[in-house]
Amino acid sequence: QKAYCDEEMGKTSSKKDDLTGDLDKVTSKLEKAVSRVAKLKEDVAELQAQLSAIASSQAEIDKLRKESHADYVEAKSDLERGIQGVRKALGVLREYYAAKDKEAAAMLQDGEGNDAPAPPKPLVHKKSSRAGAGIISILELCEADFTKNLEKMEAAESESLEDYKKMTEENKVTTAAKEEASKAKTKEYKGLEVAITE
DSSP states (O other), X not given: OHHHHHHHHHHHHHHHXXXXXXXXXXXXHHHHHHHHHHHHHHHHHHHHHHHHHHHHHHHHHHHHHHHHHHHHHHHHHHHHHHHHHHHHHHHHHHHHHHXXXXXXXXXXXXXXXXXXXXXXXXHHHHHHHHHHHHHHHHHHHHHHHHHHHHHXXXXXXXXXXXXXXXXXXXXXXXXXXXXXXXXXXXXXXXXXXXXXXX
């Protein structure tokens, strides 16, 4: 019996050693899994914080773009009305001074188209013609400035819109990638938690 007991004790001891080795392996796997879960949860939290920052940034970009566009629309309308007003004034002034020039030419001819003796030229007309030319010149400069400003403003608006679209698209791509990474890491750590529990 002693030999039988020794033999069984040897088997038990060997089985105990095997089980202890298996337990060490499982414990090591368990520790690695717990560590991996902690790391994955940390990564997911970081990704969520980054997604939140991108969303806040996009909201601010949207707000600034909306304000910028509203300012552009208002300024464009003002400039277009200004250009329209200046052109109308130029048309009226040109018409007025062209009529004055015709009157002056008509006074220099008699009724049959022959040159009549030149009446004395009114000094007032000369002064008003020069003043009119000066006013027309100033208005033409104003029209040119308004038109140039409108072109610059439209170019800036177009560039701003392109920048906005580019940033928005970059944010969409980045958000999609980070959301996908967050889902994958969440799925992985939840699977590990189930394995740890088992």
